[in-house]
Amino acid sequence: MAYSMGGTDGRAGQVRAGVRIEVVTVVWMAVEAVVAIGAGVLARSVLLTSFGLDSVIELVTGGVLLWRLATEARGGSLERVEHAEVRAAWVTGVGLVVLGIYVVATSVLSLLVSNRADRSLVGIGLAVAAVLGMPALARRKRIIAARIGSAALRGDAACSITCAYMAGTLLAGLALNAMFGWWWADSLAALALLYWLVPEAREALEGTRRGRAACECGDDGCDD
Secondary structure (H helix, E strand, O other): OOOOOOOHHHHHHHHHHHHHHHHHHHHHHHHHHHHHHHHHHHHOOHHHHHHHHHHHHHHHHHHHHHHHHHHHHOOOOHHHHHHHHHHHHHHHHHHHHHHHHHHHHHHHHHHHOOOOOOOOHHHHHHHHHHHHHHHHHHHHHHHHHHHHOOHHHHHHHHHHHHHHHHHHHHHHHHHHHHHHOOOHHHHHHHHHOHHHHHHHHHHHHHHHHHHHHHHHHHHHOOOO
């Protein structure tokens, strides 16, 4: 796992910028998780609740990545940074797998019992905010990731883009239910989230294996 060092002062500034952007991410995800899960439970919406649970996962991974960047900002060793990146990837992968299982189980059950989710204006507003805000956050993360050579931060940027796609799916499902009373749109849209969840989970877990191999090779002094 290689890092672009560049100028020491320039890199330190970019790492501090990464810390700030992850602080924004953690705060955003905390608010998003509370609002989405609360509104989803009240509206009996599988889709909205799943979106909230995804926010919890991104809150946890964002926290781990914040720790990784803060470790480097405080002058931690590259070995500690590499281990932090591997840990973040593992947490992300496992969390997304669990979320995928939850989405399938609850969506199928909801369709079988004809669960009719209530309309949720709060959920629609939350989805609009995520659709508008997440792409901007992801762009900033990608810029910083490229400048400091951080695979973990690039992965977190991908999570932010995935959140935007999921928010779009959420918005479509909630809007169809609110406008036309299509109760089944909620569960079908939730299943559509798997289109983004599965590749993200696979990529995160593969990143964990690659990172562990790199760390072990570094510990053993392997040659390239």
